[in-house]
Amino acid sequence: MADDANPIALNRAGLIGKPVDRLEGKLKVSGTADYAYEVMEKPGAAFGYLVGATIPRGKIAGVDISAAEAAPGVLLVWTHRNAPSQPAPGTQSQAGSQAPAQPELYDERIRFYGQTAALVVAESFEQAAAAARLVRIDYEADAGAAVVFDDMHAAARDTGGDEEAQKGDFDAAFASAPAVIDATWTTPVQNHCQMEPHASLCWWEGDQVYAFTSNQSVKRPQHALGETLGIDRNKVHLRARYIGGGFGGKNNSYADLTLSALAARELKRPVKIALTRQQMFHMTVHRPATVQRVRLAADRNGQLTGISHETISHCARADRFMERASAFTKNLYAAPNRRIGHKLALMDLPVAGAMRAPGEAVGMLALECAMDELAEQLGMDPVDLRILNEPDVDPTDGRPFSTRPLVRCLKEGAQAFGWDARIPTPRHTRDGRWWVGTGMAAAIRGNFLLPAKAQIHISAEGIVTVRQAMTDIGTGTYTILAQIAAETLGVPLEEVRIELGHSEWAPAPGSGGSFGAASAGSAAMDAGINLRSKLAALAVGDAASPLHGGDPAKAEFRDGNIVIGNQAEALGDLVRRASPQGVDAVGAVTPDPKGREYSQHTYGGHFCEVGVDAVTGEVRVRRMIGVFAAGRILNHKTARSQLTGGMIWGIGGALHEENHVDPRFGSFVAQDLAQYHVPAQADIAGLDAWFIDEVDDIANPLGIKGVGELGICGAGAAVANAVYNACGVRVRDYPITVEKVLAGLQALEG
Amino acid sequence: MRAFTYERAGDAAGAARAAARPGAKLIAGGTNLIDLMKLEIETPTHLVDVSRLPLAGIEPTPDGGLRIGAMATNTALAVHPQVRARYPVVAQAVLAGASGQLRNKATVGGNLLQRTRCGYFYDPAKPCNKREPGAGCAALEGFNRMHAILGASEACIATHPSDMAVGMTAVGGRVEPVDGEGRTRALPLSELHRLPGDTPQVETALAPGELITAVVLDPPPAGRQLYRKVRDRASYAFGLASVAVAGGQAALGAVAHRPWRATTAEAALAGGASPDEAAAAELAPAQGRGGNDFKIPLTRRLLAAALAGENA
């Protein structure tokens, strides 16, 4: 689209980029946003409580629900023995279905620790929880059920899919290079720990079900529920208006949705179910552990001749989710000889899944530290090493980049941070009991666009309403869609309403993979442009309008008016008179096949200073900045929050986040937020992030790129590299906790 | 959570009487007990709420010590001018624990009697001798990174998680429990908590129902005071190891089933040993279980540095 026809590029009212506060922010901080579990539209909900299995694999041998059924307030107790029959898992019977049936309590098999084994519904939450503990289930574990966690290599098998990334002769390059790195990094199980637990509230009206749930998408859970209930999915009215964090852990729906719908049908009243904090660790997905071997080969000047990045990650026996931690290495640095690999180790663990920046978040913890080690070996500055290996075109498939401002990010970050004053040799600065050092890393994350639609309406009062089966998972989607609609139609932000989270509305892909703003936003702009055409046609064809007889192609929309030449009319006046029921339009975005001819990514550079306690090995971040490139920025406040949130997550990935697998039970040890550590306020000092100016016209009609996952990518590697620079200890087994640093300090002390 | 009945105590002896009945339990701030009740690790059938008893005063004793009412909140204790001026190690220890919200609610009595943070204790699906005597201890061969290196047993290797208690233990003093007859006794702080032995479910020397009314700290020992806590993040994490120093006295936290008065190190120092030697002597009997082996050198280094006065 030419810039002069693109309202977002024109940005006449200056709403694009403006750091507008989140529209729903007040509702959230005042506790009045109704999340799924709190919806009051239909009072009288009964409370469900789930019971999780306590073996990693096997079957239910015996069940006694009599005590639970007899407990006060109990309305229903289900196990696989008496739950309603449902289609087999994976059933996808309706044309165009986006998600298969997700039956629960459908057989005696236990496939992972924590799998839903029973449901209790009672008049109150407390009664349901108390009765749930009276459900007696005897398990028979399979002989040989085992978690081979300590030796992922032994269990690993190839996944394929990386054929195009094998280039040249890596082994030969590695064997002949004067400078090489060959090391293995490991990352642990991580859990999403969303603030809002997975929760659903369902009721039926005749043969229609209303389902309020916490999900990153609207269409997928709607389709899954239709398949599971064996009803036409159009009879499923799914609502996901507010979502208290998703991070990939709410891409799927879980037992709360399936069972609240089934129980509501059985009891003929609303039923709601929320997972407890403890249950979330096993009943939903987690980021799997990885073992990553990275090998680099370079000439004496630092030019890479070979890159190899091979990842093993674990997954549940019946599943095939892979943490594709090596994937981004295809696109980051130039080198003629390349090897990329991914292998899966199948284990009796809960199902793994996507977690914020799947792949990069943990993969960059390996590659970007390997680059730091190579820079040290060559006596080069790590920023210079990266700039030297900057490719002109995608190093794997030769496609041009849509934009590639990585070097700009690195240079601007280095300057802002004061990188040139850095001392490369470790253990150079002491501040009291702290060793102080600095580190950096690059950031890269793939950019995506998915098909989406939007519907738009302008009322006789001049209020513009955008409706989409889209979600805002706490990122600012409501707000940026309002900015796009207001800018497109030339109306004040206050006159725009954004309504999301209804399955009946125009389909959008939901929130995930950082594609939400581009996909939903492009469709919203298109709907706005189509509405403008309709309004222009209405005005020029209406004898009572001052614009009557004008050229609709010349219509402009600004300050709440439609303007042709020196004639103007307020949109509200026009609609009230000429179309009092309002005017509707729809819009859509379909990814342009031309986009696939380009390598599309977002980029950044992280710079970090840490202190390492010389006595205890404790690591604390002292300051950190990130400079990023992500196309046009729609809202500098919400976008920056995504980046800083991602960087904080990256700090957590380097220093804090870990769930220990107990192979004896096939379970995770941490089951609450006292044990599963994410950074606390006091861990985050002097954090800043900003964007360089750029527009990506290839990526999508808005010229934007995804920002939701970029901040985490590489952030932890900058921390790890700073730890080494501070105290001389390289920890390649994340997170970098006291015992690992201390062992290194003791070794250095001799 | 099991159903329970609730009463608000009218006076200390009445509370002790009510709490001595089978199934009854005292509740103060509730920040530990309620979490445990939700998981049915604690299953009281009757709660006696003592949080409103008029036992929150903090005042000097005639001999130069300090009497701290058991219902004083952790926050009130940490900010009290007497505590800050004369017992900074206690103030620092309290502030090193939990979060602002929790400290506003948590009481001194409840803090002393909070239960371990062993992950298996918190997971009712796992064997735990403390929760279910005779069931076995999942931590012995399991994930025991946080666990005890001193004074543990084959039955239980859990630690006492309190920071406040470590600061108080370095200073020394007594608790004053009252029973259902209204009789108060003086129990030295060092005897309040037990080592696990083969009855890890018995954690204190208190009789059922006995209510702590106050902690009476000894006069502050001459010399500097400090509290240092090693933890996995900068705040809001239980300690991996901690040390409190008050003059020539010291205590360790997160290393044993009770706050650990470092008497061996104290004696060594008094006998002219260096801080390194004193710390090494204290940790000589320490025993790791795999995951927590690192806590031995960690605690030794921490104690040595604290005794040497390194607190920059």
Ligand SMILES: Cc1cc2nc3c(=O)[nH]c(=O)nc-3n(C[C@H](O)[C@H](O)[C@H](O)COP(=O)(O)OP(=O)(O)OC[C@H]3O[C@@H](n4cnc5c(N)ncnc54)[C@H](O)[C@@H]3O)c2cc1C
């Ligand atoms: C997330 C989290 C993090 C935390 N982090 C830390 C930390 O880092 N360091 C730390 O030290 N603590 C920490 N805590 C624990 C906190 O300090 C305790 O929960 C709190 O001190 C308990 O006090 P309370 O008054 O709420 O006790 P309650 O929960 O009311 O009671 C605890 C126990 O003491 C008994 N009891 C209470 N008062 C008396 C009395 N007067 N006489 C006899 N028995 C009594 C009760 O019967 C119960 O068994 C943390 C807690 C949480 C939830």
Ligand code: SF4
């Ligand atoms: S260490 Fe103690 S509390 Fe932990 S599992 Fe063993 S017996 Fe239970």
